[in-house]
Amino acid sequence: MSLNESNPATQTPDTSISESTLSFFKALSDANRLRVVGLLAHRPHSVEELATILDLRPSTVSHHLSKLTGAGLAKAQVDGHYHVYSLHLDALHQHAKTLSSYEGLQELAEIDGVDDPFDRKVLSTFLDADGRIAQFPMKRKKFEVLLRYALRLFEDDGPWTEKEVNERLETLNDDTATLRRGLVDHGFMERETGGGEYRLLASN
């Protein structure tokens, strides 16, 4: 029993992974594009040249080049009506470094859709490999990062009973009371005065 199963809010698709890493590998996952990179490593080439060497139509080469530039691997320099493409080494070296470092690799499994570097850092510190909260941080600011992380369990329309809230929070940590009180005290949720049900506050 883990995250992601009966819970609608955890059905997050593959929006994880620094989008750029994926497009980087996708760009290099085709034989012809690898050859293009090899050719550009020798010297810059125009689209037509590449088309002749690779025995492909210019439109096809253009398509490949757009994937490479999209991944930051190549850049075009317009000269006359030739578009001369050359390699852009920065992206290559950066991703090569990711592959060489252990931390870089671990970040590939980082939490979905979290862009802020501070948030990523906090989450990678306090979540275990299964995405559960391993330990609560002392600092208020870090605790709030975890609370925002917990909010993704409540993306459907509320309100929810305390029992429902607890069930969802339990996928993150057994100490549901701390989490539930945290959500209220830090202004992410409110408890209705009437039935005592919970709902989200705006701004989320």
Add this chain to the structure above:
Amino acid sequence: MSLNESNPATQTPDTSISESTLSFFKALSDANRLRVVGLLAHRPHSVEELATILDLRPSTVSHHLSKLTGAGLAKAQVDGHYHVYSLHLDALHQHAKTLSSYEGLQELAEIDGVDDPFDRKVLSTFLDADGRIAQFPMKRKKFEVLLRYALRLFEDDGPWTEKEVNERLETLNDDTATLRRGLVDHGFMERETGGGEYRLLASN
């Protein structure tokens, strides 16, 4: 006018690129597989665990893992009836190095279907980026590597007239006489006594 156009022998498909490089990038060109790598970078996981975390069926995860192991990125350790997968860092570091070094990148455009390391070295030295012979080596052994490279222009059934032979060799170097004589003198081709046409000798 370059290699690869009206010539049947140059219609070589994408058999270039150290097959392993391509499968490496293909293995990492999927969001879920990247997440698997990230998870394995934290600690080894069983198929079932991964399936739960990623919210995929075990059969799907199995499929992904077979791609990763096929690329040398992961390896399974059978324990009980659990298959515990862990990262295999060697492949990662090796390919990361390819990406960081200029020569490594250039080899991505290396010549189709040449496996022998010595041959690859010679060809990368004496061919230009378009696959033409930039210069003739002095050493007999290296010259023969180029002659074997030239043989791929004659994969259809001969014989060919001297004019036809020259036309094909011209795609490699303007000095067709040197190449043509080389092919004969080193025993790759023979000239018929009758009509003077050229044909291949066996062993090729």
Add this chain to the structure above:
DNA sequence: ATAATGATTCGAAATCTATCGAATCAGATA
């Protein structure tokens, strides 16, 4: 201005890939 050339975009066809469920296989357990 008109034509020509190289590049890109668009739409369509063929191929490949990710994913699932069902069937099978292999240890472990009763």
Add this chain to the structure above:
DNA sequence: TATCTGATTCGATAGATTTCGAATCATTAT
């Protein structure tokens, strides 16, 4: 031995990718 559980393999399907040719753009040449 029979059964259960986790892993793999197989077949099917929906979706993505590669590739082409035709149409369009932009820039140079006539």
